[in-house]
Amino acid sequence: MLDVREKNYEIDGNNLEGKYKDWQKKLHPDLVHTKSEREKDYAAEQSARVIDAYRTLGDMLARAIYVLKLEGVNIDEEETVSEPELLTEILEIREAVEEAADAQALKQIQSQMEDKLRHWSKSFADAIRCRKLGDAVISVRRMKYYARVKEEIFKRL
Amino acid sequence: MLRFVTKKALGLASAEAPIRPIQILPRLYHERVVEHYNNPRNVGSFDKNDPSVGTGLVGAPACGDVMKLQIKVDEETGRIVDARFKTFGCGSAIASSSVATEWVKGKQMEEVLSIKNTEIAKHLSLPPVKLHCSMLAEDAIKAAVKDYEAKRAKVNGNWDASVRAADA
Numbered sequence: 001m002l003d004v005r006e007k008n009y010e011i012d013g014n015n016l017e018g019k020y021k022d023w024q025k026k027l028h029p030d031l032v033h034t035k036s037e038r039e040k041d042y043a044a045e046q047s048a049r050v051i052d053a054y055r056t057l058g059d060m061l062a063r064a065i066y067v068l069k070l071e072g073v074n075i076d077e078e079e080t081v082s083e084p085e086l087l088t089e090i091l092e093i094r095e096a097v098e099e100a101a102d103a104q105a106l107k108q109i110q111s112q113m114e115d116k117l118r119h120w121s122k123s124f125a126d127a128i129r130c131r132k133l134g135d136a137v138i139s140v141r142r143m144k145y146y147a148r149v150k151e152e153i154f155k156r157l
Numbered sequence: 158m159l160r161f162v163t164k165k166a167l168g169l170a171s172a173e174a175p176i177r178p179i180q181i182l183p184r185l186y187h188e189r190v191v192e193h194y195n196n197p198r199n200v201g202s203f204d205k206n207d208p209s210v211g212t213g214l215v216g217a218p219a220c221g222d223v224m225k226l227q228i229k230v231d232e233e234t235g236r237i238v239d240a241r242f243k244t245f246g247c248g249s250a251i252a253s254s255s256v257a258t259e260w261v262k263g264k265q266m267e268e269v270l271s272i273k274n275t276e277i278a279k280h281l282s283l284p285p286v287k288l289h290c291s292m293l294a295e296d297a298i299k300a301a302v303k304d305y306e307a308k309r310a311k312v313n314g315n316w317d318a319s320v321r322a323a324d325a
Contacts, residue, residue, distance in 0.1 A: 080215050087214045088231040090223050094245040141218040148221025152245075 058122045061143045075140050090145050110153045113146045187282035193252035201241040203227045211305025213297040223245030224254050226297035237261050239249035249287040253277050266302050
């Protein structure tokens with residue numbers, strides 16, 4: 001629908017928004033008054049799907065997970081990992097979040113997490129381009145952990 | 158309630174029909190989970206460089222959880238004398254690891270390897286969607302034992318390790 005079939009992870013931000021607006025012009029419920037019931041229902045359903053697609057594609061992590069799914073890998077299947085380096089790092093970061101003295105300290109960690117997300121998002125894109133699924137999975141796992149830390153910080157702010 | 162309404166609609170309800178009390182919504186977490194969450198046992202850390210300590214560090218990337226479970230072993234008897242945990246995750250994950258540290262205390266290392274996630278889940282009445290939290294705890298126990306044995310093998314040399322493997 002929004003050209004993800006090419007599995008092109010690096011979507012141009014402007015292009016995506018332009019396409020989103022075009023689709024909504026055609027499908028938005030407010031713009032289909034004069035159409036028949038069936039057409040209205042179809043438009044409402046498709047409009048919701050477009051919003052969903054836009055949100056998924058607009059979010060680095062959700063997009064990466066989706067692209068992996070297209071490759072047949074489901075990162076959301078519950079499995080235990082024991083990557084000592086990553087887990088030790090995450091443990092330390094989560095502890096720092098818990099012990100953070102004030103909002104300032106939390107925001108600092110949050111911005112570190114955003115940097116890491118950007119870095120691993122790029123690693124993911126590289127891995128996908130070179131068809132290195134193993135590396136892609138490693139990148140997404142990391143992104144998932146950093147995103148989780150961001151969630152915790154958000155709750156505390 | 159539907160029956161009452163339809164009865165009324167059909168003019169069949171008697172004037173003295175009692176109103177049923179509103180049912181209390183089932184709790185989202187079993188009280189044992191709440192108990193472990195509010196009063197977690199054995200939170201903390203041992204020095205992971207201590208030769209009598211085994212550290213299990215596991216994670217569930219699907220939800221971004223991380224669980225650290227440590228055991229302190231009596232080197233003479235192979236009995237676990239103390240345990241600590243640190244878990245960052247949902248209430249069920251925290252409760253599962255708390256239960257795990259309670260259950261491993263006083264047991265032999267070989268014994269704790271047979272602790273099953275289903276037992277932990279049953280003890281906490283975990284819903285199916287949270288079963289993986291108990292699995293994480295089971296994996297953490299195994300990882301802690303494995304770590305301790307690996308440290309012992311390094312210290313005592315390969316000969317000792319192969320003797321222990323034969324005994325297991």
